[in-house]
Amino acid sequence: MVPFWPPVTNAEMFVPAPENLGYSYEVQWPARPLTLSEIITVAIVVAVVVVAALGGLIACAVRVRSQGSAETLEPLLAETYRRYSEEDRRLDKSQSVV
Numbered sequence: 001m002v003p004f005w006p007p008v009t010n011a012e013m014f015v016p017a018p019e020n021l022g023y024s025y026e027v028q029w030p031a032r033p034l035t036l037s038e039i040i041t042v043a044i045v046v047a048v049v050v051v052a053a054l055g056g057l058i059a060c061a062v063r064v065r066s067q068g069s070a071e072t073l074e075p076l077l078a079e080t081y082r083r084y085s086e087e088d089r090r091l092d093k094s095q096s097v098v
Contacts, residue, residue: 018024034042
């Protein structure tokens with residue numbers, strides 16, 4: 001570690017900002033009340049966030065409920081049918097495959 005020259009004490013090194021810089025880091029909110037348009041904007045943003053959160057919760061609940069039922073795990077068709085590719089296949093090929 002390189003020492004400071006001339007020696008500086010901790011009290012001289014770490015002083016509060018308002019005393020040396022002339023300003024502080026405190027947040028100063030405006031003293032005026034909110035206007036009607038600002039209140040409406042905040043209300044709309046809050047409403048959109050609430051609707052999005054409720055939509056997400058409902059989607060999760062529906063997904064959990066649908067995955068839990070045994071009906072969703074059963075196949076749609078009870079019988080199996082041949083596929084088109086199986087119908088096109090011919091067993092008696094006359095040409096050789098190279």
